[in-house]
Structure formats: C-alpha cells, structure tokens
Amino acid sequence: MASKAGESFLDNMVGVGDAVLLEPLSEDSFVKNLEDRFRNDHIYTYIGNVAISVNPYKKLDIYDEATIERYRGRNFYELPPHIFAVSNLAYESMKNYGRDQCILITGESGAGKTEASKLVMKYVAAVSSQSTEVNTIKEQLLQSNPVLEAFGNAKTKRNDNSSRFGKYMDIEFDFKGDPLGGVISNYLLEKSRVVRQSSGERNFHIFYQLLAGASSVTLKKFHLDKAVKFDYLSLDDITQDDKIRYKEVMNAFDVIGVTSSEVDHVFELVSSVLQLGNITFTSRSTSGGMEGCSITQLDDVKNLCELLSIKPSVLVKALTERTVNARNETVTCNLSASEASYSREALCKEIYDRLFTWLVNRINNSIKVPAQKKQKRKVMGVLDIYGFEIFERNGFEQFMINYCNEKLQQIFIELTLKEEQEEYVREGVEWMHIDFFNNRVICELIENSHKGILSMLDEECLRPGEVSDSTFLQKLEDNCGTHEHFESRMNAKFLADKTLPHDAFRIQHYAGKVTYHVEKFMDKNNNSLYRTLSAAVFTSSNSLLGGEDGLFPEGNPRTSANSLKRPSTTGTMFKSSMTALMKNLLNKNPNYIRCIKPNEVKRGGIFSNDLVRHQVRYLGLLENVRVKRAGYAYRQPYGDCIRRYKMLAEETWPNWSGPLQEGVGKILDANNIDTDEYQFGNTKIFIRNPKTLFFLEEQRVVALHRLTAIIQKTWRGFVAWRRFQEMKKNQIIISKYVKCYQARQKYKKIRAATIILQCYTRGMKARVELRRLKLEKRKNLAVTTIAAFWRGHQTRVEYRKFFRAHAGKLIANFVEKYVIYKYLMDLKKSLPSSSPTDKVWSTCNISCVQQCHQLLHTYHHQNRCRKYRLGLTEQRRDILSDKLFASTQFKGKKASYPASVSQPFTGDHAHLSKNPKWSKYAEDSGKVMYSDEGFKIHRSSGKFVSMIVAVTDRAFFAGGPESYEAETIVLSVIGESCLPLVIQ
Numbered sequence: 005m006a007s008k009a010g011e012s013f014l015d016n017m018v019g020v021g022d023a024v025l026l027e028p029l030s031e032d033s034f035v036k037n038l039e040d041r042f043r044n045d046h047i048y049t050y051i052g053n054v055a056i057s058v059n060p061y062k063k064l065d066i067y068d069e070a071t072i073e074r075y076r077g078r079n080f081y082e083l084p085p086h087i088f089a090v091s092n093l094a095y096e097s098m099k100n101y102g103r104d105q106c107i108l109i110t111g112e113s114g115a116g117k118t119e120a121s122k123l124v125m126k127y128v129a130a131v132s133s134q135s136t137e138v139n140t141i142k143e144q145l146l147q148s149n150p151v152l153e154a155f156g157n158a159k160t161k162r163n164d165n166s167s168r169f170g171k172y173m174d175i176e177f178d179f180k181g182d183p184l185g186g187v188i189s190n191y192l193l194e195k196s197r198v199v200r201q202s203s204g205e206r207n208f209h210i211f212y213q214l215l216a217g218a219s220s221v222t223l224k225k226f227h228l229d230k231a232v233k234f235d236y237l238s239l240d241d242i243t244q245d246d247k248i249r250y251k252e253v254m255n256a257f258d259v260i261g262v263t264s265s266e267v268d269h270v271f272e273l274v275s276s277v278l279q280l281g282n283i284t285f286t287s288r289s290t291s292g293g294m295e296g297c298s299i300t301q302l303d304d305v306k307n308l309c310e311l312l313s314i315k316p317s318v319l320v321k322a323l324t325e326r327t328v329n330a331r332n333e334t335v336t337c338n339l340s341a342s343e344a345s346y347s348r349e350a351l352c353k354e355i356y357d358r359l360f361t362w363l364v365n366r367i368n369n370s371i372k373v374p375a376q377k378k379q380k381r382k383v384m385g386v387l388d389i390y391g392f393e394i395f396e397r398n399g400f401e402q403f404m405i406n407y408c409n410e411k412l413q414q415i416f417i418e419l420t421l422k423e424e425q426e427e428y429v430r431e432g433v434e435w436m437h438i439d440f441f442n443n444r445v446i447c448e449l450i451e452n453s454h455k456g457i458l459s460m461l462d463e464e465c466l467r468p469g470e471v472s473d474s475t476f477l478q479k480l481e482d483n484c485g486t487h488e489h490f491e492s493r494m495n496a497k498f499l500a501d502k503t504l505p506h507d508a509f510r511i512q513h514y515a516g517k518v519t520y521h522v523e524k525f526m527d528k529n530n531n532s533l534y535r536t537l538s539a540a541v542f543t544s545s546n547s548l549l550g551g552e553d554g555l556f557p558e559g560n561p562r563t564s565a566n567s568l569k570r571p572s573t574t575g576t577m578f579k580s581s582m583t584a585l586m587k588n589l590l591n592k593n594p595n596y597i598r599c600i601k602p603n604e605v606k607r608g609g610i611f612s613n614d615l616v617r618h619q620v621r622y623l624g625l626l627e628n629v630r631v632k633r634a635g636y637a638y639r640q641p642y643g644d645c646i647r648r649y650k651m652l653a654e655e656t657w658p659n660w661s662g663p664l665q666e667g668v669g670k671i672l673d674a675n676n677i678d679t680d681e682y683q684f685g686n687t688k689i690f691i692r693n694p695k696t697l698f699f700l701e702e703q704r705v706v707a708l709h710r711l712t713a714i715i716q717k718t719w720r721g722f723v724a725w726r727r728f729q730e731m732k733k734n735q736i737i738i739s740k741y742v743k744c745y746q747a748r749q750k751y752k753k754i755r756a757a758t759i760i761l762q763c764y765t766r767g768m769k770a771r772v773e774l775r776r777l778k779l780e781k782r783k784n785l786a787v788t789t790i791a792a793f794w795r796g797h798q799t800r801v802e803y804r805k806f807f808r809a810h811a812g813k814l815i816a817n818f819v820e821k822y823v824i825y826k827y828l829m830d831l832k833k834s835l836p837s838s839s840p841t842d843k844v845w846s847t848c849n850i851s852c853v854q855q856c857h858q859l860l861h862t863y864h865h866q867n868r869c870r871k872y873r874l875g876l877t878e879q880r881r882d883i884l885s886d887k888l889f890a891s892t893q894f895k896g897k898k899a900s901y902p903a904s905v906s907q908p909f910t911g912d913h914a915h916l917s918k919n920p921k922w923s924k925y926a927e928d929s930g931k932v933m934y935s936d937e938g939f940k941i942h943r944s945s946g947k948f949v950s951m952i953v954a955v956t957d958r959a960f961f962a963g964g965p966e967s968y969e970a971e972t973i974v975l976s977v978i979g980e981s982c983l984p985l986v987i988q
Contacts, residue, residue, distance in 0.1 A: 021085050022050040023625075024632045027695060031617065031626055038620075039611045042602060048085035051625060052632045054420075054596040055090045058616075059116035062608035067123060072130045079644070087120060087597060091127040094595045098382045099181035106385035106592040110412060111599025112392060112619060114163030114606065120597050121171075121388040122149060128175065128384070133182040141183050141371070145175065147256040148188065148367045154213055154253045155360050156190070158197055159206040159241075164606065168194035168208070169360070170389035170408065172585060176373050177382045184381060185373035189585070190364045191389065192404055192578050195357040196528070198277060199236060199349040207237045208356075209249065210274055216242045217250025218271075225268075226275035227307040236281035236352070261370045269548035273359050276311040277352045279304060285324070285341040285348075296338035297324055313546040322540035323348060351537050358555040362548065385592055387585075391599070392515045392622045400528040403520050404578050406513055407450045407458075411582050413514050413624060414443050419594045420631055431685025433636070443514040446489055450511075451579055455483050458575040465530050465573055473507070473522040480509055488512070515622025529573045535559070598623050636683070636690035638697045642668050645689050649700055651707040665689075675703055827853055831860070840869045883908055911935065914952050930958035 019040040020026045026033055041049055042058050045066075049056045066086070075088040077096065083089060094105040107124055109117045129142040152171065160166040170191030176184045201207055215223070215230055223229065230239060257267050282304055285297040299305055299320055309316045324344055328335045339347060373381065392409045393402045428434070450457050460483055464476040481494040491498050491510040504510055508521045533556075542559025544550030552560060558571070572580075600619050603610040620626060640648075642664035650656040650667070653674035660667040668689050672682060681696045682689060691697050827850055834846040845864075848857040876884070886909040894901045911934035916922040922932075935954040942949065954961040 017084075018044045018046050020049075021046075022052070022081075022638075023056075023629050024050075024052055025638060025697060026629070027698070029626075029629060029633070031620065034626055034629070035613055035617050035620060038600070038616060039613070042611050043609075046084070048087060050085045051598075051628050053080060053090075053093065053423075054598060054628060055085060055087060056598045056600060056625065057087060057111075057116060057120055058600045058602050059114065059119075060608055061602070061606055061610075067126070069130065072127055075127075076131050081640070081644075087123050088127050090595050090597060091124045092131070094384055094593075095128055095131060095181070097593060098177065098384050102382060104383045104385075104592040105595060106387060106589055107595045107597060108387045108412065108416070108589070109597045109599060110387075110389065110391050110409070110623070112162070112601055113160055113166045113390065115391060115599035115601040115619070117388050117391070117599050118149075118153070118157070118165060118167050120599055121173075121386050124386055124597075125149070128183070131181075132177075133180065135182075138182045141185060143259055144261075144371050145173075145183060145186055147259040148173075148371065150249070150252045150256040151260065151363060151367065152188075152190075154210040154249065155208060155363055156193060158194075158201075158208050161202070161204050162601070162604065162606075165209075167388065167390065168197060170387075172385060172387045172389070172588075174383050174385045174588075177384065179380050179382075181382075186371045187368055188364050188371075189581070190361065191408070191581055191585070192401075192574075193357055193360050194401060195353040196401070198353050198356045199281065201237075206241050209246070210253070211237050211278065212242045212246045213250040213253060214271060214274060215239070216244075216246035217248075217254075222271075226271055227279065227311060228275055232282075234278045234282060236278055260367055262366060266366070266548070269546055270359065270363070272311045272546065273355055273549065276308055277356055279308040279311060280348060280352050280355075283308070283323070283348060285344040287341045290338050294338055295340045297341040297344045299323065312541070312549060313544045314540060314550075315543070318540050318543055322534075322536040323351075325536060326534050327536045327539075347534055347537060350533055351541075354533050355541075355549075355555070359548075362555060383592070385588065387589070392513070394516065394518050394618075394622070398518055398520050399523065400520075400525050400574075402518070403457075403525075404575070406511075406515075406518060407447075408578075408582060409515070410443055410447050410450065410513060411586055414447055415586055415589055416594070416596065416624075416628075417442065417631075419590070420628065423594075424631070427639075431639075431688055431690070433683055433685050433690055446511070446513060449484065449487055449489055451582075457484065458579055460484075461525060461529050461575055462573050465526055471526065473525055476526060477507065477509060477522045491517075513622070514624060529575050598625060636692050638691040639685070639688045640691075641688050646671070649704055651711055652700070652703050675700065823850065824853070831857075835864070838868055838871065840865070840872050911955075913937070914954065916952070916954055930956040932956050 019037040021041075023029075023034060023037065026037055038049060038056070038058060041047070042060070045060065045064055047058045047060050047064070049058075067088075071086075072088060075083060075086060075092050078089070078092065080089055080093045090107065094107055097103050098105045109120050109124075111117050125146055129146060132138060132142065153165065153167075156169045156171075157165050157167050172189045172191070173186055174189075175186040178184055197205075197207060206212065214226075215228060218226075218228075233239065254267075262270075282301070284300055286300050288296050288298050290296040302316075305316055305320060309319050312319065324339055326337055326339055326343075326347075328337065389408060389412070390405045393405050395402060448456065451459075453459055457480060460479050461476060464471050464479055477492070478494065480490070481492045484490040485492060485495045489512040491501070491504060491512070493499060493501065493504050493506045493508075498504055498510075504519060505521065507523060508519050510517055510519045535558075538556045538559035539561060540559070541556040542550055542554065542561075544554065547554070549555055557563075600616055600623075602616060603612045604615060646656060646660055646664060646667045649671050650658070650660060653671045655670045655674075656667050660670075665684055668684070672689075677696060677699075680692070682691050684690075827848065831846060831848075836842045836844040845861045848854060887905065890901075890904075890909065912932045914935040914937050916932050916935045933955045935952060938951050938953050939948045940951050941947065951963060952961070
C-alpha cells in the first residue's frame with residue numbers, strides 16, 4: 005500500500021517517538037520522554053525498529069479493527085509507534101521478501117509480555133485470509149493461549165497473570181501469507197510453585213479455575229470438594245473470574261481438538277496433585293530400629309489411587325520406601341517422614357511439569373502443518389519469555405532466567421549490529437566500528453563446558469561422596485574466583501563486603517549485579533525422581549500417565565533395571581534448549597518489543613521513575629540507542645524524504661520529476677545543511693545528528709504555515725468567486741420565480757372575478773327557473789288535493805252503508821277477546837306461592853269468567869300439590885303417612901293433637917331397629933312401627949318380668965329381650981287388617 009504524501013510518525017508527536025532522535029541523550033531524558041508519552045496514553049516508543057511498550061494497566065482504544073486496517077501494509081515510520089507497526093513490518097517482510105521473521109518480546113513480570121504476544125497474534129490473524137480453513141487454523145493458534153495461561157500462569161506479587169514459563173511459537177505461512185499451522189516450545193516451567201507459593205501469590209490458575217467453574221458432579225468425579233482445605237492452595241484466593249476462565253479453557257480444549265477422555269485424564273492429574281499434597285506422614289520405628297514413616301489418611305490414599313489408577317499398596321510403598329540398586333543387589337530402605345514429604349513434593353512437581361509438557365505437545369499435534377503442505381512455507385516466530393529478575397533473595401530459578409536474558413541480550417546486540425552493518429553495506433555507506441559492551445564473557449562464565457557455573461553445578465550433583473550447596477559454592481570459588489564478573493565472600497577481595505552473604509555468590513550481569521543464594525541449587529538442579537515412584541506411576545492404567553507412552557517411561561522395570569544412567573539435570577536441559585532457541589533465532593530476521601512495567605501497584609496512571617530507570621538499565625535500552633546513533637541517527641528513503649520536505653525548496657515544489665537523490669540534495673542545499681551532517685546511500689538519505697532532522701522539521705512547519713496561508717488565500721478567493729456565481733445563478737432563478745408568482749397572482753384575480761360574474765349570472769337564471777318550478781308544483785299539489793278529497797267523499801258515501809250492517813259484531817268480538825286477555829294477564833301477575841298451604845287467590849269482578857276463575861283456582865292448587873308430592877323423599881313420605889293416619893284417628897278427638905302435628909312421630913322407643921338380635925328376625929317381621937319396654941306379672945309367683953312390646957307392619961311381638969324366637973298366631977284388630985301375633 006502506498007503511503008500518504010508527507011505522512012510521518014513525526015506529526016503531532018508527544019515527546020520523541022523514536023528515542024534515536026532524543027536530544028540531549030541521557031538516562032534522565034530517556035525516562036522523562038517515556039513518562040511524557042505514558043501520561044498522554046502514548047505507550048509505544050521506538051528505538052529504530054525496536055518498540056518499547058509501557059504497560060498502561062488500563063484498556064486503551066487503540067487495538068480495534070480500524071486501527072489494524074490503519075497500520076495494515078503501511079511503512080514502519082509512517083504512523084505513530086505501535087505494536088501493530090512492528091507486527092506489520094515482520095508480516096510484510098516475511099510475505100513479500102520470503103524472509104523468516106521472529107518477534108522477541110522481553111521484559112520483567114507484569115510488563116505486559118503476554119498481552120503483547122496476544123496483540124501480535126491478533127494482528128496476524130486479522131490481516132491474513134478469512135477463508136474457512138484458514139480461520140480454523142487461526143482459531144486453534146489463538147485458543148492455545150487460554151490453555152497455556154491456565155496451566156502455566158499464576159498470580160504473583162508483581163503480576164496477576166504472570167507467565168511462569170518461557171514460550172516460543174513458530175507460525176508457518178504459505179506463499180500467500182495465510183497461516184498453515186505452528187509449533188510451540190516451552191522453557192523452564194516454575195514447577196516449584198505447585199507445592200509452595202510466597203505470601204500474596206497463588207498457585208497455577210488451573211487449580212482455582214477447576215474448583216470455581218466445574219459442576220458439583222464433575223468435582224465429585226475427581227474427588228474434589230470446595231469445603232476441603234488443600235495444603236497447596238488457599239480456597240480464599242478463588243475469584244469469580246476463575247469461573248469465567250474455566251469456561252474459556254473448556255472451549256479452547258474443544259477448538260484445539262482435545263477429546264473429552266483426554267480432558268478427563270488431564271483433570272484427574274490436576275486433582276491428584278491437590279490430593280497428594282494433603283497426604284501427611286507420621287514417623288515410626290521399624291523392626292530393625294531404623295526410622296520409618298506411615299501414611300495417616302488411608303481414605304485419601306484410596307481416592308488418590310483411583311485418580312492415578314494405581315493400586316493403593318503400590319503407591320503407599322513407593323511413598324514410604326526407596327529401592328536402591330547396588331551392583332547386582334536391590335536394597336529397600338524406609339524413608340523418614342521428612343524424606344517421604346520431600347518425595348511426595350517431587351512427585352507432585354514432576355506430574356505437573358510433565359503434564360504441562362504433554363499439553364504443549366498435544367497442542368502442537370493439533371496445530372502442526374500437515375505433511376502435504378510442507379513445501380514453500382515461511383515462518384514467523386513469537387518469543388514470550390521471562391525478563392531479567394533481581395529480587396531481594398535470588399535462587400536457582402532467577403539464575404536460569406537471567407542466564408536466558410544474557411543469551412537474548414547477546415543475540416540482540418549481535419543481530420542489531422549485524423542489521424546496521426548490512427544496511428550500511430546495502431546502501432553503500434562507509435561502515436564505522438561501534439564500541440559496545442559484549443556480554444559474551446558473562447555467557448561464557450555461565451555456560452562454559454568445563455569451567456562454567458552450570459557445568460560445575462552438574463559435576464557437583466553427579467560427584468560421589470558428601471556434596472552440598474556449600475561444596476558447590478567452594479567449587480565456584482576455586483574455578484571462577486578470579487573472573488572479573490564473579491564475586492564471592494571466599495575471595496579475599498570481597499571478604500569485607502557485608503552486602504554479599506557467605507552462602508551466596510554475585511555475578512556482574514549486563515543489567516547489573518545480582519546476588520544468588522546457593523541454597524537448594526543442588527536440589528533443584530537434580531531433575532531426578534526416586535525409581536520406586538517412577539515405577540509405581542508406570543503401573544498406572546491411566547493412558548496419559550502410565551505405560552511406555554505415558555509421562556514416566558523411565559519407570560518401565562524392563563529398561564530401568566538395566567539402566568543406571570542418571571537423567572539430565574535441569575541446568576543441562578535448559579542450556580540445551582537455550583542453544584537450540586538461539587540457533588533458531590539467528591536464522592530469522594529479528595523484531596523486538598521491549599516491555600516495561602511502570603509501577604509495582606498494578607494501577608493505571610502511575611509512573612515510578614526509579615522502577616522504570618532500573619528496567620531501562622537492565623534492558624540495555626540506552627546502550628541500544630547509542631548503537632543506533634553511533635553511525636547515523638536517522639535514515640529515510642529518497643521518495644519519502646521528498647514527499648515530506650518538498651516544500652523546503654522551490655525546485656521541488658510542488659512536484660519533483662527528476663532523480664530522487666538529486667531532489668533530496670536540492671532540499672538540503674536550500675536549507676544550508678552541512679555536507680558532514682548527511683550522506684547519500686543507494687536508496688536512502690542518512691542524517692547523522694538528530695538536530696539536523698529537527699531543523700528540517702522546524703523549517704517544514706514554517707513552510708507549511710506559509711503554504712497554508714497561500715492555500716487559504718487561494719481557497720477563500722475561489723470560495724468567494726464560487727459564492728458570487730452561485731448568488732448570480734440564484735438571483736436569476738429567484739427573478740424567474742418572482743415574475744412567475746406575480747403573473748400567477750394576476751391570473752388568479754382575473755379568474756376569481758370571472759367566477760363571481762358567472763356565479764351571479766347563473767344564480768339569477770336559477771332563481772327564475774326555481775320560481776317557475778315552485779308555481780308549477782303548487783298547481784299540481786292543488787289539483788291532487790282536490791282530487792283526493794273528491795274520491796274520499798265518494799268512498800265514504802259508499803262505505804257508510806256496509807259499515808252500519810257489520811260493524812257491531814266485529815267490535816263485540818274484539819272487546820270480548822280483549823277482556824279475556826286482560827283477565828288472564830292480571831291473574832298471571834297475582835298468582836300465589838308454590839306452597840300447598842297458601843290459600844290466597846285473587847278475586848274476579850267479571851261475571852262471564854266467574855266459573856272459569858274457580859276452575860283455574862282448583863287446577864292451580866292441584867298442580868301445586870302434585871309438584872309438592874313429587875318432590876318428597878321416601879322418609880318424608882313415611883312421616884306424612886303417619887301424620888295422616890294420626891289425623892284420621894285423633895283429629896277432633898284429642899285435645900293435645902294440634903300441638904303434636906308439628907312433631908315427628910317416633911314409635912321405636914325400645915330401639916329395636918338398632919338391636920343386632922332383632923335384625924336377624926326383622927327380615928320376616930317387617931318394619932317396626934311401635935316398640936316399648938314393659939313388664940308382666942306371673943300369676944303363679946306374682947313377680948314382675950321385663951318384656952318388650954313391638955308392633956310391625958306385619959306382626960305384633962311381646963316377649964323378653966333375650967330372645968325373639970316365638971310362635972306366631974293371628975290377631976284380628978277391629979277396623980284394621982289382620983296382624984300376626986307373636987307370643988314369647
């Protein structure tokens with residue numbers, strides 16, 4: 005994409021966008037320039053083609069799609085400094101020139117290295133093709149970050165998302181610049197964090213994410229419980245963000261292609277590390293009097309063995325005993341409680357470390373380039389690795405990290421000088437030797453094969469006999485004591501240095517002096533695990549953990565029994581990986597992003613000068629500026645130079661059509677620039693002093709003001725002329741419309757007057773016609789009225805004869821029907837209630853309907869009685885039957901009868917119907933009508949005997965209450981039907 009004419013990163017610059025142009029150059033001015041830009045949210049600054057990134061600790065709106073498009077395909081110095089400019093430079097160089105690229109991102113923890121690598125990946129993904137296949141590959145490359153961050157990042161005092169491992173990713177592209185896949189390499193995971201963290205820090209993120217985000221069913225499957233306290237982490241450190249990140253990790257697993265069974269195996273190992281950390285050992289004495297130990301929580305061991313798929317007896321034995329092979333004999337010895345705890349921690353660290361390596365390899369299997377696409381590929385590498393670390397107490401990890409940064413600084417200096425020299429040679433500019441500090445001597449001090457610190461550490465770890473951290477320190481003093489960059493209290497020169505402890509040594513790094521405590525150097529360098537533990541883990545039926553393809557292949561009894569070779573030490577493996585990394589980087593064109601942490605409180609808007617100054621020193625940024633300025637501080641292609649400064653010479657303004665170099669010479673001569681201040685290259689102009697560039701910029705501003713005034717004058721004149729032309733044109737149009745309006749108004753007046761005249765004329769004619777029609781109408785109406793009256797008179801005369809003969813019968817018939825209708829309607833309104841006892845009935849004064857009136861009264865009463873009877877229940881019917889019978893017998897004969905009518909009749913005074921003995925006899929005797937208790941007197945003895953007298957609807961009963969069995973005779977009752985007589 006062609007650059008816009010005259011556009012440059014120098015426009016609207018806050019401070020200095022490229023520190024090479026900083027004048028005067030000093031550490032104070034360099035830090036002040038970074039602070040000025042930081043406070044204006046300009047977090048990126050260049051040192052040549054090196055980008056400095058200051059972590060803003062807040063979100064900035066400078067990474068959206070519009071910004072990506074703005075930097076896409078643009079010249080590096082065309083726009084303000086940005087990480088997208090570095091990414092675009094690397095991507096375009098790889099795509100257009102076929103040169104493999106690498107982007108080296110360095111800085112201390114919390115400086116924003118991980119976010120910088122994500123932004124590089126985001127830019128590359130945005131500018132490459134958007135086909136479905138390419139998008140799938142890009143998504144897999146991007147989704148590798150959440151997985152690696154979850155398992156390799158942790159919260160530290162300096163950073164909430166600190167990478168505790170080094171990462172280098174090679175992204176492979178085809179000839180079109182579309183990603184084909186990639187390969188990830190990891191370096192030195194801080195596995196000691198698994199078992200121990202400093203105050204205010206957390207374990208790796210994945211432990212908290214699993215506990216916060218997994219469902220209760222999943223946690224139960226992995227024998228985890230949020231209520232259980234774990235020794236390797238604090239449940240109070242779990243945040244709501246961990247739950248969200250867990251979902252992102254699970255989605256990333258799915259995108260990468262990790263199967264559900266593999267995910268289960270991974271979380272089984274993660275859970276087993278937590279479970280293993282809760283196992284404690286109790287000291288005991290063995291039968292031989294030796295010190296041994298035993299495990300107290302056997303239930304926890306059972307759950308642990310289920311997760312690891314190992315038999316409990318095998319794991320318990322491996323944790324509490326140790327097998328030693330001596331010549332042809334195998335000796336088993338018991339471990340003390342402290343030794344067993346050390347063994348347990350070593351197993352936890354190894355499981356997690358190897359699990360992390362397996363995850364990296366599993367991701368590589370998903371994102372690797374297929375074999376059929378191996379031809380014509382280009383590579384862009386992104387290195388996100390730990391920065392230089394100087395703590396109050398530095399140990400083995402800081403030593404290895406700083407060794408890595410020494411190697412990176414070495415390659416940085418070599419490649420920077422090499423790039424400078426290549427550009428000078430390519431442009432035909434005379435090369436001048438640049439003096440700089442070469443840290444190769446420090447690298448040799450650490451990695452020399454015979455006298456290096458790492459080789460001596462390995463020798464001490466492998467040496468038989470009594471070895472310790474103290475013997476290692478003595479060995480360093482014996483071999484490195486005279487080295488100019490090594491210091492120790494054992495050396496007489498530093499014997500009085502109270503700042504150097506007796507159990508430590510100091511190295512003069514390129515970034516400053518660092519004191520390392522040798523405590524646990526030997527232990528951490530020994531990358532070994534007891535063979536019993538390796539063998540126990542090898543027996544696991546977990547496909548990820550056990551077997552020859554598992555994480556502990558050295559536990560195979562068929563190979564380990566015959567192999568006494570010790571595994572490589574941590575230092576040796578790290579040195580080998582650094583050598584491979586340096587070899588890889590030297591084959592690529594480097595691009596640098598130096599990340600700086602502005603404060604320790606991780607808050608936006610705070611810039612700590614001392615902290616930034618310290619980082620500027622150990623990153624060697626000021627030295628980098630001096631290397632860039634040692635030759636020529638600024639260089640620019642001739643075409644860009646003419647486009648930017650063509651207004652400074654009359655010959656080049658407004659356009660220059662001659663040779664580009666000659667045009668640049670005209671510009672420089674017109675501004676009286678001394679020939680010693682610049683030199684012509686083949687395609688670029690090289691400016692020695694930043695003052696010359698700033699002078700040209702000042703002259704450009706003056707010329708732009710002058711040209712602006714001319715352009716404004718011309719433009720204003722043109723605007724005024726154009727306005728006059730528009731006004732003239734508008735005046736003609738307005739005149740046309742005014743004349744048209746006036747003519748239209750005149751026409752409307754004439755038309756209105758004509759219409760009025762027409763209205764009056766037509767009105768007069770209409771009124772004359774109306775008078776004529778009204779007269780004619782009155783005449784027709786009069787004739788019609790006279791005719792109607794005449795015809796009516798004739799009709800009445802004829803009808804009068806007929807009316808007198810037949811009108812009486814019709815009127816009488818009508819009156820009769822009306823009287824009957826009126827009677828029936830009045831009777832309907834005065835009907836009595838539906839009660840049969842209601843004797844109210846209306847009176848009738850019409851004589852012709854008196855008989856009908858009485859009949860209706862009778863029929864209405866009978867109908868009420870019928871409806872009442874139909875509505876009676878069986879029980880009510882029986883009661884009324886009894887009352888009717890009583891009425892025939894007692895009405896008018898008994899004085900108390902009227903008072904008893906309302907009371908229901910109760911005849912069963914002896915309650916025979918409820919007697920179970922009577923129920924057997926009742927089927928034949930019928931319903932009890934009357935019963936009561938009485939007595940009889942024996943004639944012979946004169947005794948009173950109780951008896952029951954009962955009358956049913958079919959029989960009469962008299963007898964004792966004990967039995968109802970009796971003979972039956974017939975008794976005739978006068979006036980009633982014959983009833984059976986029962987005598988006891």
